[in-house]
Amino acid sequence: MTNYLDFEKPLAEIEGKAEELRALARTSDNMDIEAEAAALDKKAAALLRDLYKNLTPWRKCQVARHPERPHCSDYIKALFTEYTALAGDRNFADDQAVMGGLARFRDRPVMVIGHEKGSDTKSRIERNFGMARPEGYRKAIRLMQMADRFGLPVITLVDTPGAYPGKGAEERGQSEAIARSTETCLGIGVPLVSVIIGEGGSGGAVAFASADRVAMLEHSVYSVISPEGCASILWKDAEKMREAAEALRLTAQDLIRLGVADKVIPEPLGGAHRDRSTTIDSVGKAIEELLSPLDGKGRAALIKGRRQKFLRMGDKGLAA
Incomplete structure (x- = not known):
């Protein structure tokens, strides 16, 4: 592990010390050093369990944003075969924050679309940290409409802080593009399954996740606004993000209790970034499980069911 979150600092110290002892043991025959390192490993494992036993909403936000979590490109590479990327909105440009194309999932032809944040400084800048511009949403619209024409299920992987709020994006119709993408999600006559793999921020996420079924990784988040943004608006103080995270639910x-999400996908202890392959495998199984009941449904039934799903949201309410 090279990136520890703020609340993981005690864990970082223990694991760091254990690694130092193991490095020392490789150049020494002292068995006591090995035993001490093993004892620290046990202590670190116990602390990890305690830290992740009852994460607060704010800590879940931090885990959801961890830079080493698997990203959209990782899921596409591992879960989909014959992936053929499709680029551009046929209007202005190709938005690197949104990737998508034709592929096979479990040997079944599908359209896969998702936000990509990038994995290093260069790619994060190219991908605009997963914040899509209007051309990104218009590309998604084009791909969803193509899937609708050819009868292909659509799978979306959501991981964005929100749509890009820059001047150029607003000039090119950011809000209209988000609204059209959401409308397209609701209107296509093929199965649509979404997975929140990290952050599901604002309309930028809704534009991909207005789906028949929505799954969320255990430590992912999905909200109308970021905790920092909410705190800035309500209390004029971004430092009240912890209180905002609690209030935003x-x-x-x-979100399972509210009826917004349909399935929680368990993450490995310590978050998806600690065991990427297990996390990706779990997401693949969840997608297959959510797609299965939608097979054989006609166009009208899918559209009607999706509409009813959204009209029912919030009926379950939250326990006090």
């Missing part, structure tokens, strides 16, 4: 567990 943005965790997967809260």
Whole structure:
């Protein structure tokens, strides 16, 4: 592990010390050093369990934003075969924050679309940290409409802080593009399954996740606004993000109770970034499970069911 979150600092110290001892043991025959390193490993494992036993909403936000979590490109590479990327909105440009194309999932032809944040400084800048511009949403619209024409299920992978709020994006119709993408999600006559793999921020996420079924990774978040943004608006103080995270009900567990999400996908202890392959495998199984009941449904039934799903949201309410 090279990136520890703020609340993981005690864990970082223990694991760092254990690694130092193991490095020392490789150049020494002292068995006591090995035993001490093993004892620290046990202590670190126990601390990790305690830290992740009852994460607060704000800590879940931090885990959802961890830079080493698997990103959209990782899921596409591992879960989909014959992936053929499709680029551009046929109007202005190709937005690197949104990737998508034709592929096979479990040997079944599908259209896969998702936000990509990038994995290093260069790619994060190219991908605009997963914040799509209007051309990104218009590309998604084009791909969803293509899937609709050819009868292909659509799978979306959501991981964005929100749509890009820059001047150029606003000039090119950011809000209209988001609204059209959401409308397209609701109007296509093929199965649509979405997975929140990290952050599901604002309309930028809704534009991809207005789906028949929505799954969320255990430590992902999905909200109308970021905790920092909410705190800045309500209390004029971004430092009140912890209180805002509590009030927003943005965790997967809260959203299951509200009827916004349909399934929580368990993450490995310590978050998806600690065992990427297991996380990706779990997401693949969840997608297959969510797609299965939608097979054989006609166009009208899918559109009607999706509409009813959204009209029912919030009926379950939240426990006090």
